[in-house]
Amino acid sequence: MAMENNGATQVNEQTMCMCGRIAAMRTAWMENNQGRRFLGCSFYSRPDACDYFKWVDPPLLHPRYKSVINGLLRNDNREDVLEKKLQRIVFYHRIVLAMVVLVVVLVHYVLW
Structure with missing residues (x-):
């Protein structure tokens, strides 16, 4: 599972979303979080996706x-x-x- 460390999340290969699948690592490109990585549901953009979301990188201050x-x-x-x-x-x-x-x-x- 994920552990918190100085605002960032330490991730191993077994971080699971609420669907029971391994969460997918993605990169945000919105203006406020550009280049910041996060974990999200593997089924993102599908109707059966869960709402799992967790930042991996700390915010760019x-x-x-x-x-x-x-x-x-x-x-x-x-x-x-x-x-x-x-x-x-x-x-x-x-x-x-x-x-x-x-x-x-x-x-x-x-x-x-």
Whole structure:
């Protein structure tokens, strides 16, 4: 079972939710608790889930911590957006290249 220690919870593999299953470790991303881990019901978001919830990490008390986490999340999101843009550009370049090859082949057959 879980034990309290300086505001954090020590967790072993047998922490159970009220459903009788091993509780799932998750990470909160809401503004007030970003990056903070908690234990919750394994059936979270299902109608038969129990209401088991227990924080594993202590609250982030210093505002700088929240600012750093927000910045990291923004950077991660920017990288995802840039990666998708790059994939889209590569896709369009491949389409244009295929069309050029098709035109060259058609012109070759028409002129010969």
